Amino acid sequence: MKLLLSFSRKGKADPGREPVIARVVKETGVLINVEKANIDSMAGEVLIDVPDRDADLVRRRLEEMGVAVHVMENAITLDEAECVDCGACISVCPQEVFSFDEEWRLRVIAERCVLCGKCIRACPHGALSQQG
């Protein structure tokens, strides 16, 4: 399961520069895969992937440490009315989210998505969007 973690250094309760992910890994023993990180001066966002069975535990510990956790259900959404099954998204995706089925229909494996946004810009038909 993918969790989007938001950090901020504005609030007093926020963990700031604390190594929260490392701490959670150490405490829980759950292997966390960091898939994307954007760190700015006052805030940061990190996308992590954790095994489904451990997601609740990891989420609880992170929230206790002051991290806002958002569960990414459908990272990328395909608007089937706009999609023409061209496949322009297929080769720009670093995660192989997109492929064709036997009928040359576009298949989306959204769980693989790391929210890089390349496909959204590459789609000529504006058929792809990111869950807010």
Add this chain to the structure above:
Amino acid sequence: MEKSLDLINARIRDGSARVVTADEMPGIVDELGEEGALAEVDVVTTGTFGAMCSSGAFFNFGHADPPIRMERVWLNDVEAYAGIAAVDAYLGATQEAESKDQVYGGAHVLEELVAGGTVELRATSHGTDCYPRRSITTELLLEDMNQAIMVNPRNSYQRYNAATNATDRTLQTYMGTLLPRCGNVSYSGAGTLSPLANDPEFRVIGSGVSIFLAGAEGMIVGEGTQHSAGGGFGTLMVTGDMKQMRQEFLRAAVMNGYGVTMYVGVGIPIPVLDTGIVRSTAVRDEDILTDIIDYGTPRRDRPSLAKVSYADLRSGSVEIGGETVRTSSLSSYRRARAVATELKDWIERGKMELALPTRRIDPTKRARPMRETAVSPRVREIMNRQVISITEDEEIRVAAKRLLKDETNHLPVLDGNGTLVGIITTYDVSKAVVNDGKLRQVKDIMTRKVIKTTPDEPVDVAARKLEQNNISALPVVDATNRVVGILSAIDLGKLFGGRRRR
């Protein structure tokens, strides 16, 4: 054995014609042989659905009261060409709206009309005795127009070059997003289903032939613009009534960083008259070859990095220089098949009969590049040949003095052999001073990845390098990477000041 068109049309009328789609034909020929396939199959339907920029439509809006001779016309703020009769205009698919808050263009207007939506017509005029009105604004549906005749100057390319990008930055092109260092390949075309790939000799595809155009019964006008069948790049000019079209087969699209285009569905029925046509319609993806072109070269003649077939492209990956690179299609094979299947259905139901060309299209013609009477300026003509440079082992202080003395902001850095190894600017020197002197030599602070140009490069290409990298000068190097000049933003002004050297 040969079969006449009359016989095929008689079978279409009595519902006994055997119609197959072009992707079924190779298997049928394998099974029955050429003579067997000729006896069995009457019509092969083809189809393609992809980006076809050279598309648009003629409109006649009817006369207003008092009447206006429209000189400039906008549909949903997208300008149409009005240099024809009073209330006629041609709207091109790639023309973009004047208000730039979102990318919207002619293709969006055309799709909106076909989908049954309302479009705002705005027109202006200077007023004449017979057409006194000076402006008009009204809302129109497709059904309100007297005519909405799609005329696409260039559709249905026989095949198309595949695209990749050998540079180290992402390119946004009409072939889509091209990742750096040949990170992907983008291609277009329906391969075995492609109309012209099934009749490369243009034996039965020509003027007057009935076709499927975006859901309407359309017609081939003749060869398309830039038709170059001699090199395997034939094109068609096609026409059809927009009032019969469907949104499913006419879709506006935006190529990120490039602009608006339109996806059009085109299908052509091919009468199976003899074994020659059996052979040409048995074409497979494996038989249709195309080049993978490096779009990183900003010139007309771009290098080919590999030759591949549509079977390779459609497999999902190809090899370039020993590495596996993933492929993406810009055209939709699924919808190309929907075009061929619907056309097949039309013919089986007797909705469309076939016709032979009233005029043949030349299968040997080749498109020529533009004749340019003024040679576009090259870097050599405006570069500064007095290059002030420095070697990498000098102290930063020496560099600072040299920058000051020669009133320049850029120093190309050379190694002991005189070849270019870096560049430093006044900014780099200032930064070194502010960071308080631990770094002493030029090579400690220079930029090693130098953006550079060559004497033969067109000035337009060099100017774009300056702009894209947000820099103000480019060292000019020869084939051995020795600096022969420097091109600064100031030198570009020579093009306008009449100081250009001939």
